[in-house]
Amino acid sequence: MARINEHYLKLQAGYLFPEIGRRVAAFASEHPDADLIRLGIGDVTLPLAPAVVEAMRAAVVAFGNEAGFRGYGPEQGYDFLLEAIREQDFRTRGVELANDEIFVSDGSKQDSGNIQEILGADCRIAVTDPVYPVYVDTNVMAGRSGAADAEGRFEGIVYLAATEANGFMPGPPEEPVDIAYLCSPNNPTGAVASRANLEAWVAWARERDALLVFDAAYDAFIQDSALPRSIYEIEGARECAIEMRSFSKRAGFTGVRCAYTVIPKELSGSTASGERVGLNGLWARRHTTKFNSVPYVVQKAAAASLVGEGRKQCGEQVAYYMANARALREGLAEAGLKLFGGEHAPYIWLCTPDGLSSWDCFDKLLNDAHVVCTPGSGFGAAGEGYVRISAFNSRERVEQAIPRIRDAFCG
Numbered sequence: 001m002a003r004i005n006e007h008y009l010k011l012q013a014g015y016l017f018p019e020i021g022r023r024v025a026a027f028a029s030e031h032p033d034a035d036l037i038r039l040g041i042g043d044v045t046l047p048l049a050p051a052v053v054e055a056m057r058a059a060v061v062a063f064g065n066e067a068g069f070r071g072y073g074p075e076q077g078y079d080f081l082l083e084a085i086r087e088q089d090f091r092t093r094g095v096e097l098a099n100d101e102i103f104v105s106d107g108s109k110q111d112s113g114n115i116q117e118i119l120g121a122d123c124r125i126a127v128t129d130p131v132y133p134v135y136v137d138t139n140v141m142a143g144r145s146g147a148a149d150a151e152g153r154f155e156g157i158v159y160l161a162a163t164e165a166n167g168f169m170p171g172p173p174e175e176p177v178d179i180a181y182l183c184s185p186n187n188p189t190g191a192v193a194s195r196a197n198l199e200a201w202v203a204w205a206r207e208r209d210a211l212l213v214f215d216a217a218y219d220a221f222i223q224d225s226a227l228p229r230s231i232y233e234i235e236g237a238r239e240c241a242i243e244m245r246s247f248s249k250r251a252g253f254t255g256v257r258c259a260y261t262v263i264p265k266e267l268s269g270s271t272a273s274g275e276r277v278g279l280n281g282l283w284a285r286r287h288t289t290k291f292n293s294v295p296y297v298v299q300k301a302a303a304a305s306l307v308g309e310g311r312k313q314c315g316e317q318v319a320y321y322m323a324n325a326r327a328l329r330e331g332l333a334e335a336g337l338k339l340f341g342g343e344h345a346p347y348i349w350l351c352t353p354d355g356l357s358s359w360d361c362f363d364k365l366l367n368d369a370h371v372v373c374t375p376g377s378g379f380g381a382a383g384e385g386y387v388r389i390s391a392f393n394s395r396e397r398v399e400q401a402i403p404r405i406r407d408a409f410c411g
């Protein structure tokens with residue numbers, strides 16, 4: 001008999017974004033004339049940068065002739081991309097990595113969901129609340145939790161409330177935890193970790209022999225160069241942290257798919273008998289077993305986004321979305337709405353007016369403003385009372401959305 005993994009049954013609702021998609025599709029079919037503005041899922045809208053397209057085109061052409069054709073690529077990524085990553089994303093920030101500490105993949109969603117496979121089933125995890133749902137759901141699927149309570153918090157998982165009081169960037173917990181997931185710039189709150197916050201986490205992890213999983217998928221949106229972009233800018237992080245980065249948002253690759261995970265050689269975990277084992281080797285074993293490399297064409301495109309004209313063009317795209325974020329922040333704040341984020345991230349964390357619940361606010365914006373947002377409670381119990389508004393859309397649509405949102409609440 002094929003028994004199922006019953007841990008899946010603990011996951012009460014469907015994954016957040018398909019769930020929202022269903023509600024929006026139902027609304028659209030009942031109101032076919034409604035002009036919906038989608039500021040829900042953080043999906044890019046600008047086309048690929050010309051230099052990126054050119055790199056892809058050249059790679060496709062190369063595949064069509066004998067000299068340029070390639071079969072399976074190296075599982076960890078081609079050297080040309082690994083070197084561009086080392087040079088542009090890390091050396092420019094004073095961080096030295098080796099090529100074999102970088103694992104190119106097809107997405108940070110996958111990486112942040114899969115990383116727990118190399119860790120013990122009895123590890124206790126901590127997440128911020130609200131949180132990118134992938135970290136929690138994948139650990140629930142793997143059996144690292146009990147059942148969910150009425151608010152959707154899973155027994156056995158440590159939730160660290162991200163609140164206005166702590167700038168939506170909680171510090172380390174007191175209770176024992178083996179693995180903590182951090183995300184900066186943060187999805188969903190749009191907050192960014194200060195150097196002091198990351199130093200506190202690294203010091204805590206080293207003292208407790210804990211592991212930090214640092215998701216920096218939105219690093220390119222940081223506007224202040226004094227803020228850390230990489231956890232490895234913090235001394236000692238190589239001994240306690242894994243970092244994930246993505247080309248999805250910074251180069252418009254949500255449909256192209258390319259990301260990478262960094263696992264320094266110093267990083268180790270322990271066996272039940274106390275022997276230390278390097279995590280780099282374990283992840284390499286998993287990666288080579290389960291993954292056959294990102295397509296060459298995509299890696300060429302990713303490398304083009306990191307250097308020269310491609311870097312400049314992708315930087316302009318990030319600036320475009322950040323100008324949207326600024327317009328949203330200013331336009332909504334002017335109307336007296338309370339909001340956070342949007343300064344170093346493409347997300348605005350809007351406090352729901354009049355004590356509305358997150359889902360009621362989502363429904364109100366959908367019905368009255370024909371604007372799609374994401375209910376904060378979908379990211380965790382502490383997200384209740386907020387909605388997330390994404391800056392990923394055209395300037396024109398963002399400018400149309402602002403008065404609609406204002407009218408829905410203040411009109």
Ligand code: MLT
Pocket residue numbers: 040041042043109187
């Ligand atoms: C989001 O809207 O939170 C993101 O698009 C989800 C993701 O990157 O997987």
